[in-house]
Amino acid sequence: MPKISRNQPAKKRKREPVTFVDEVTGEEVRVSSVLFGFVMLIAIIVALAAWMGGSMSQIESRFAGFMDDTARMAGVSVNEVSVLGLEQDPGLQQEIRAAAMIEPGENMFRADPYIIRRRVEGTHKVLNVRVHRLWPDQVVIIADAAEPVAVWHDGKEWTVVDGLGRVIPDERAGDHPDLVRVAGRGAPEAAPALVNALADAPDVTGDLAIATRINDRRWDMRLISGATVRLPEDVELTAALGRLTDLQVRTALMQRPLKMIDLRNAGRVYLGPVNPPNFKAREIAARS
Template identity: 40%
Template sequence: MPKVKGKTQKRAPQGRRRTAPPPPQVEPSRADPASIVTGLVLVVAVIVAGAALLGGSMSKLGAGVSGAVDSTAASLGFAVQDVRIVGLQQDTCRARLVQQTAGIETGDNMFRADPHTIRRRILSSGQVTSAQVYRLWPNQILIHASPARAAAVWHDGEAWRVIDGTGQIMEGLAAQDYADLIRLSGAEAPAGVPALLRFLAEAGSVSERLSYAERVSRRRWDIRLRNGLLIRLPPDTSVARAAKELAALDGSARLTERSLARIDLRVPERTFLEPLDETDAAGVPAES
């Protein structure tokens, strides 16, 4: 029998061998300090939560979690160690009040010391005209406050006292050094200073001719101009409305320069005038 020739297997042409790509280099991950702190806090919180669920109420759960978070933050160095106030070095009493209002004490959790919340507390106290709060990690709170300026002098029945724009008495200042400021009288007059200043700021040229202001019933003002004209204002909550009405009348009819004994702005949209030569007569309403 003839031999069966087997098929010759063709070999693939030899070319350049492909070099295998190098294995990817694995770099060790770097731990983020903030992530570590957050992780530890969460772990402790979970442990406390489990314990509370097994044998406590929801109120105890919340207290436990809060206490655990604060303790963990303190152990890691994130607790308030210093509250520094800048801008009130000359007024230690006001600085102390600002710190109390801020509501931050040594040992508090830095993560809970929200600058925006602290700033709102300080401004609501009326002790300063502006405030900026900074959280300086890991353990300091910086408060930069601007004190109010002297705005008036008030006679308290015994002596003259200097009052700032927020209605606070400025201790240690001599009233004779502020003779050009507004003179005030009446019980609890300082508390109404912010409202009085708002009125004067919006009432046109009245502030330039003001002689003094008297606090009435601890809730509103009567102001006297240098020409003798008395202007009766409404309660403090309505001074903006009164200022707008007076400015409009003064601009169109120069009302405060006329021969009048009294202008009464206490009734909304009704301005009552009392002529100078008829001080015993009833008030005459004017359109407003």
């Protein structure tokens, strides 16, 4: 009968490497092999970075240069950048072309229309910007000049506002004496809607001196006569101007000696005369 030693240590089993089966090829692949391959790939990338100068950004830059050269050889590099819609203003046309930051010879694949459009819109000088790539070698930028619609007093000076409610840089307010004048916080953004509404109310526009934005919800209009027209909130702006036009045509309301015309309540118009009647004096006169 063999002797059994109680203190004899158990033999360690040799650990088998973890494997998995590729469902496509049916081959068994050891995890250690995958890890080794991944480590080697990292090592190659690092070595390549060191060989090219020591930084990944240089690798990216040189790769981009390589792709540009390849695109040029394949005939898909930018040959022409056209700006359409601004032919009447060659200076602005050239400025928009420069803002696009696309030069002849660049890779057409890197001339991203969305990025170019954002650059052009960032000038705040044009509207309705569209950018198209016409393969293999042309970039076309289509834009409309930002037309001035109002002049805004920001508390310090007068500036010109375009049809999207944006201040137009380098535009002189003195060159636009016939535009609607606005003031107050939020006035530039709301000015285009006001100007559009006033376009349908010419009998009102002729007597308007300045419109002041109130709480970014509505307007007060000061007339040339000195009277203030209190308009309702923006959703009722067009209807209120229609009522005021009707009253002006029928009664010449805005030429009366009034201090205030309140249109904020639908169906009613409150008038504030310059010299309110003295009812007490009338009573005394009636008793005498």
